[in-house]
Amino acid sequence: MLRVAVPNKGALSESATAMLAEAGYRQRRDPRELVLVDPDNDIEFFFLRPRDIAVYVGSGTLDVGITGRDLLLDAQVKAEELLQLGFGASTFRFAGPVGDFSSLEELSGKRLATSYDGLLRDYLTERGVNATVVRLDGAVESSVRLGVADAIADVVETGTTLKAAGMEIFGEPILRSEAVLIGRAEGQAPAGLDVLLRRLQGVLVARQYVMMDYDIRKELVDEAAALTPGLESPTISPLRDSDWVAVRSMIKRNQTNRVMDELYELGARAILVSTIHACRI
Numbered sequence: 001m002l003r004v005a006v007p008n009k010g011a012l013s014e015s016a017t018a019m020l021a022e023a024g025y026r027q028r029r030d031p032r033e034l035v036l037v038d039p040d041n042d043i044e045f046f047f048l049r050p051r052d053i054a055v056y057v058g059s060g061t062l063d064v065g066i067t068g069r070d071l072l073l074d075a076q077v078k079a080e081e082l083l084q085l086g087f088g089a090s091t092f093r094f095a096g097p098v099g100d101f102s103s104l105e106e107l108s109g110k111r112l113a114t115s116y117d118g119l120l121r122d123y124l125t126e127r128g129v130n131a132t133v134v135r136l137d138g139a140v141e142s143s144v145r146l147g148v149a150d151a152i153a154d155v156v157e158t159g160t161t162l163k164a165a166g167m168e169i170f171g172e173p174i175l176r177s178e179a180v181l182i183g184r185a186e187g188q189a190p191a192g193l194d195v196l197l198r199r200l201q202g203v204l205v206a207r208q209y210v211m212m213d214y215d216i217r218k219e220l221v222d223e224a225a226a227l228t229p230g231l232e233s234p235t236i237s238p239l240r241d242s243d244w245v246a247v248r249s250m251i252k253r254n255q256t257n258r259v260m261d262e263l264y265e266l267g268a269r270a271i272l273v274s275t276i277h278a279c280r281i
């Protein structure tokens with residue numbers, strides 16, 4: 001049975017559970033449930049803190065897990081990214097009181113507070129910056145005002161928390177993170193992992209693409225197909241009126257309106273767009 005770690009709370013929890021449910025797996029109804037067995041799919045879910053998930057997977061106790069790239073790198077374990085999951089995006093950045101810092105070099109000799117000390121120490125060492133790292137559990141933005149640090153390195157999504165603390169970002173982003181499926185870096189792939197990966201990829205594609213159908217005059221079909229090449233090749237079907245054909249193709253969801261406008265200009269009619277409920281590519 002494949003053993004999968006899922007964030008039990010926090011920023012990644014809801015989206016991770018939604019994605020697994022969309023991939024056809026049973027998910028817990030009660031947030032206090034710690035383990036859930038899905039015998040139909042030969043899989044078992046363990047609900048754990050996202051920070052701990054890399055540790056369980058790295059040690060081989062669990063086969064795979066969903067966590068953030070930043071948390072994976074911070075844990076410094078023998079686990080690797082298997083698939084980017086398209087949610088939980090954030091950046092990991094330096095920030096300080098407004099006006100105090102403008103570059104990484106200015107951090108030499110300073111105190112830096114963070115919850116991601118493994119990740120931060122590696123970054124500073126690689127760049128030869130000698131700063132003192134102060135490890136805190138959370139609410140890192142308060143550390144400067146309270147006098148335990150001069151600047152911070154923390155997760156920034158909208159920047160609202162930083163602004164409220166009178167701080168601003170500086171320097172290049174340390175890392176761009178998102179939710180990822182992680183697995184062990186060495187050894188044989190666990191049984192059933194291929195199915196999980198295919199299912200999750202199916203969800204990603206179903207979310208990213210729509211199905212587009214339209215009718216076009218036969219002589220314009222090559223031009224139209226160039227606008228809607230699909231993943232492999234568009235389906236062309238005959239119509240009762242032999243001067244026209246029907247075309248069916250997958251296109252990127254965020255390009256839907258641009259492609260419809262261009263097809264209409266070209267002469268396509270009855271352009272229909274439908275969502276993809278599920279797929280295997």
Ligand SMILES: Nc1ncnc2c1ncn2[C@@H]1O[C@H](COP(=O)(O)OP(=O)(O)OP(=O)(O)O)[C@@H](O)[C@H]1O
Nearest residue numbers: 009010011012050051068071088089090155157177
């Ligand atoms: N707005 C956000 N705030 C915090 N983490 C976010 C945000 N958006 C995405 N993430 C990602 O979520 C993960 C952190 O999750 P979470 O906040 O649950 O962990 P935590 O900070 O260790 O736990 P908690 O905040 O419950 O103490 C990281 O991978 C982070 O990049």
Ligand SMILES: O=P(O)(O)OC[C@H]1O[C@H](OP(=O)(O)OP(=O)(O)O)[C@H](O)[C@@H]1O
Nearest residue numbers: 138139140155156157158159160161162
């Ligand atoms: O840029 P924003 O959209 O404001 O989001 C980023 C903030 O959210 C996270 O805190 P969280 O709620 O996880 O609390 P924590 O600091 O105690 O972990 C993170 O540590 C930042 O403080």
Ligand SMILES: [Mg+2]
Nearest residue numbers: 010011138155
């Ligand atoms: Mg947090």
